[in-house]
Amino acid sequence: MRLPRHNAAFCKGCFNGFVHDQTLKAIRSQQMFTKDDRIVVAVSGGKDSLALWDILLKLGYRADALYVNLGIGAYSESSQDKVLHFSEMMAAAHGSVLHVHRVEREEGAGIRELAMLVHRPTCSTCGTIKRYQFNQVAIQHDYDVMATGHNLDDEAARLLGNVLHWQDEYLEKQGPSLPASVDGFAKKVKPLYRLTERELAAYCILNKIDYVVDECPMAQGARTLLYKEVLNRLETESPGTKQVFYWGFLEKHRTRVMPINMEEKDRAVLHPCSLCGQPTTAGTCSYCKLMARAKASTPH
Amino acid sequence: MRLPRHNAAFCKGCFNGFVHDQTLKAIRSQQMFTKDDRIVVAVSGGKDSLALWDILLKLGYRADALYVNLGIGAYSESSQDKVLHFSEMMAAAHGSVLHVHRVEREEGAGIRELAMLVHRPTCSTCGTIKRYQFNQVAIQHDYDVMATGHNLDDEAARLLGNVLHWQDEYLEKQGPSLPASVDGFAKKVKPLYRLTERELAAYCILNKIDYVVDECPMAQGARTLLYKEVLNRLETESPGTKQVFYWGFLEKHRTRVMPINMEEKDRAVLHPCSLCGQPTTAGTCSYCKLMARAKASTPH
Numbered sequence: 001m002r003l004p005r006h007n008a009a010f011c012k013g014c015f016n017g018f019v020h021d022q023t024l025k026a027i028r029s030q031q032m033f034t035k036d037d038r039i040v041v042a043v044s045g046g047k048d049s050l051a052l053w054d055i056l057l058k059l060g061y062r063a064d065a066l067y068v069n070l071g072i073g074a075y076s077e078s079s080q081d082k083v084l085h086f087s088e089m090m091a092a093a094h095g096s097v098l099h100v101h102r103v104e105r106e107e108g109a110g111i112r113e114l115a116m117l118v119h120r121p122t123c124s125t126c127g128t129i130k131r132y133q134f135n136q137v138a139i140q141h142d143y144d145v146m147a148t149g150h151n152l153d154d155e156a157a158r159l160l161g162n163v164l165h166w167q168d169e170y171l172e173k174q175g176p177s178l179p180a181s182v183d184g185f186a187k188k189v190k191p192l193y194r195l196t197e198r199e200l201a202a203y204c205i206l207n208k209i210d211y212v213v214d215e216c217p218m219a220q221g222a223r224t225l226l227y228k229e230v231l232n233r234l235e236t237e238s239p240g241t242k243q244v245f246y247w248g249f250l251e252k253h254r255t256r257v258m259p260i261n262m263e264e265k266d267r268a269v270l271h272p273c274s275l276c277g278q279p280t281t282a283g284t285c286s287y288c289k290l291m292a293r294a295k296a297s298t299p300h
Numbered sequence: 301m302r303l304p305r306h307n308a309a310f311c312k313g314c315f316n317g318f319v320h321d322q323t324l325k326a327i328r329s330q331q332m333f334t335k336d337d338r339i340v341v342a343v344s345g346g347k348d349s350l351a352l353w354d355i356l357l358k359l360g361y362r363a364d365a366l367y368v369n370l371g372i373g374a375y376s377e378s379s380q381d382k383v384l385h386f387s388e389m390m391a392a393a394h395g396s397v398l399h400v401h402r403v404e405r406e407e408g409a410g411i412r413e414l415a416m417l418v419h420r421p422t423c424s425t426c427g428t429i430k431r432y433q434f435n436q437v438a439i440q441h442d443y444d445v446m447a448t449g450h451n452l453d454d455e456a457a458r459l460l461g462n463v464l465h466w467q468d469e470y471l472e473k474q475g476p477s478l479p480a481s482v483d484g485f486a487k488k489v490k491p492l493y494r495l496t497e498r499e500l501a502a503y504c505i506l507n508k509i510d511y512v513v514d515e516c517p518m519a520q521g522a523r524t525l526l527y528k529e530v531l532n533r534l535e536t537e538s539p540g541t542k543q544v545f546y547w548g549f550l551e552k553h554r555t556r557v558m559p560i561n562m563e564e565k566d567r568a569v570l571h572p573c574s575l576c577g578q579p580t581t582a583g584t585c586s587y588c589k590l591m592a593r594a595k596a597s598t599p600h
Contacts, residue, residue: 165544166548166552226538230534234530
């Protein structure tokens with residue numbers, strides 16, 4: 001496995017060591033969690049989140065997982081199969097628990113139908129639902145922190161999009177470790193932000209982790225894919241571009257004592273949703289609004 | 301002429317009007333100069349700088365020009381021919397003067413030889429020499445402001461490079477209007493920052509301005525070309541990306557009262573060069589150092 005950005009090449013054992021080291025470095029440098037903390041990993045069946053679950057267990061962390069079945073036909077069933085398989089074959093031996101939520105069972109409709117009912121794009125509806133359910137499970141089961149599988153490519157692409165439009169508000173929230181600023185909001189971390197998509201795919205293959213290869217059929221996130229393509233072009237010409245770009249941003253922000261500001265700001269604007277109690281800036285949170293609208297448009 | 305980023309298409313007359321309007325908007329919004337000011341345009345023989353000279357004269361500004369012949373064989377001779385031709389056929393009628401400097405005559409060697417003598421890349425040597433000579437002419441002939449033909453593509457590519465590496469120091473100096481912060485430094489402006497490369501090429505063709513099409517043979521500025529390629533890819537998918545990116549940056553910086561800081565900083569660190577008197581942060585300026593090194597290595 002050649003890694004031009006580190007000017008290095010690894011055999012299988014050393015590559016696994018490299019992946020584990022980079023994850024540990026992320027966890028420690030960003031004070032994500034300790035061995036005492038209970039972690040819930042948001043798993044989708046894709047390479048990043050399954051790799052994350054695997055890495056955390058092998059590093060000796062107390063990591064459970066949550067899979068949200070969005071009801072996207074065969075795609076969701078195949079994703080769930082991969083997650084169940086990993087859970088039984090790898091995670092169970094560590095005493096790790098898998099929570100499974102089915103949107104169809106809990107809300108009476110899959111993501112496609114819900115998005116149609118509320119006249120909103122599927123991806124943004126899906127985002128609202130997943131964020132809500134992950135947070136809910138983290139709070140209800142008293143997890144200390146919620147971990148997602150976002151990698152360096154994801155974060156660099158998101159940063160490029162935010163920088164191209166100079167979206168200060170989003171730039172402020174784009175860190176790999178967001179504190180639990182108010183009661184009812186779980187701490188959120190991204191322990192894979194130092195590893196690329198390619199490295200995580202290689203990790204899964206080397207460690208026989210079976211994952212869903214296809215992108216979600218609902219929406220390819222065209223904009224994000226374009227930013228990734230462009231960053232890959234720059235990376236090919238100049239290895240290390242992505243990490244210099246994203247890590248440089250983190251370094252720059254760190255020196256500006258940003259997280260403290262964010263916590264203060266959050267405390268000032270967030271309060272419990274009138275229906276469910278999760279923190280929101282409005283009277284009713286976006287998830288409850290979405291579900292109320294979906295129910296109102298359901299034919300009786 | 302179709303302009304997807306403005307969602308518009310123009311005939312010849314309207315397109316010229318559009319180009320003139322965008323230039324006026326740049327000049328006024330950034331307080332670059334007035335009709336009373338004497339301007340010196342840095343011309344290279346390429347489309348941007350000749351278009352700029354043409355536009356300023358047609359808008360009724362007092363614009364002279366300076367061409368620096370760098371002694372790059374046939375390329376420099378052909379560039380100089382285009383500049384002389386434009387000067388005689390178009391600019392002279394406006395009473396506009398062209399200054400011509402020949403590096404070979406003034407320093408005894410062309411840019412290639414000078415770069416070899418001082419063991420530095422040609423492009424950085426060339427940059428030092430051009431910046432120095434343009435500033436010198438502006439100061440000696442009492443011009444109020446120096447104008448260069450940098451366009452939106454140039455500025456967006458430069459910004460992308462600076463942002464990818466988070467080079468704060470360069471980010472601070474990347475405005476289209478840099479004040480004459482200290483005695484001996486001319487004010488520098490970029491009136492074409494609202495127009496793209498493609499628009500300026502079209503302007504030259506429509507207005508029969510003959511220009512050097514080839515890039516400089518010494519160095520293609522590979523990095524800048526790569527950034528331009530990547531921005532063009534984003535622009536194709538999402539027209540307006542470049543302007544949102546660069547203008548958004550300017551807007552963001554404007555609100556941070558940046559230019560005042562820069563003037564103060566400059567005053568604190570700049571003082572006259574011990575040899576030539578132009579402002580420098582060191583005892584001897586980089587131009588004088590370069591020439592001293594070149595002379596020391598010249599075989600006698």
